Amino acid sequence: MNNRAIVELDGICVNYGEVTALENVSLSVFEHDFLGVIGPNGGGKSTLLKVILGLIKPHHGSVFVFGKPPARARSRIGYVSQRSVFDRDFPASVWDVALMGRYDRAGIMRWYRGEDRAEAEKALARVGMLEHRGKQIGRLSGGQQQRVFVARALVSEPELLLLDEPTASIDSTMQSEFYELLEQLKDSLTIVMVSHDIGAVSVHVDKIACLNRELYYHGSRELTPEILEATYQCPVQLIAHGAVPHRVLKEH
């Protein structure tokens, strides 16, 4: 059954003071969807993820995640934030960071148990970072760090994975490796990925949503120039390779 709605947003409005971040956004994400959310910077992409996580309460509209208010569904959500702002010298190893994902399962004021360590080991192996478990997190490359953060999201055994610009801080070879990793994960998870990299998104995801305050499009990954132009509010050129758009450039 692929039609169970995991995330249901209905008429969401979010304002930051005078600025409107999201306006009347309605969106459903179904089980085993791999949804890419694209749109310009400041278009409300990160805000959308934070609404799903329950970190931001919308001023209007309703949010249900697994049929519950988002704060009560949190233990079933894995989240990888845009860039973890942390000190490169922070005293934590890859292993420490992966275990952080077990916080919710272990419970407040309790130490990690054997099963928590077993899950951390599994998750690090899954993203190919187990051999680096003893290394300081700040000493890894951006791509390796991102893998560890994905592992941290996976150790809580989530059913929904939210990724906010996961490839923003890593180079292009690392990016294709990262998308391969997501390909492997998408069979067992529902994934919502926010990105400004239209080319990569349209190649790897199954469904696309175009967001610029309002939701301009939501459907299969075949995008037309008209949709992109409406979303970005400026001409965007598509260079098609076969059936899927591969590279998107701004028109000069």
Place this chain on the structure above:
Amino acid sequence: MLEVLQYEFMRNALMAGVLAAVACGVIGVYVVVKKVVFISGGIAHASFGGIGLGYFLGINPIIGALFFSLASGLAIGAIITRTRIAADTAIGILWAVGMALGVAFIGLTPGYAPDLMSYLFGSILTVPFSDVLLMLALVAVIIAVVVALYKEYLILSFDEEYAMAVGMPVARLYFLLLAMIALTVVVLIQVVGMILVIALLTFPAAMARQFTHNMKTMMVLSVLFGLLFTLGGLWLSYMLKLPSGATIVLFGGVVLAASLGLSRLRIRYRETRTPA
């Protein structure tokens, strides 16, 4: 050297030094990695209001400092989390108001304030046994909280946004951290004085950070460096006939500077040897 232990004041001083090292070693790691050094400095200075209140009410000034540092820690936390006033402005307000209150209370107290200098600059050699017991109780509370909430504070100091995303009670944990810093300040006032507290909250942790990337190891090393600084400084002050608080801080500063310098040299040496 061991014959000094026959004096009660020396035994109290050693116990106070060890307790101070444990408190500043453990909490100093959070102060340094979470970058709240100047919030801690603000709490320390604001506690002077409590010392003044203690004189005014005729109670132990340390008890007054305990209440004032806790109250100012929570006040700074409330201003930072609930208002739009910037953190450093909040620190400046609490810092100055706390000290001014202290001066005002002392002015209102008839007669003169004995031992005032020892609260400002520390006087490890005159710590009474009752205060050692108070320090022991505070250190026990601090250790219990850190043991119970180690994983929470690791996440919180690493990435606050992630902590919120997984539903941790971030604000409450932040207030509790400020309260622990306030208790640590009270423990350290006896040893180096409120003006120099910031040194013991930063030097041992900054030293330890160079040698490990594991937070638990960093805490253990930081306690050991705290011991080195307090007991080494105490011994030096005895040998050189210098005030103990200032000697502890200067000794720690010299060791830290030397060690940071050596680290830099070591890194540069390694870089020149690595082929480009």
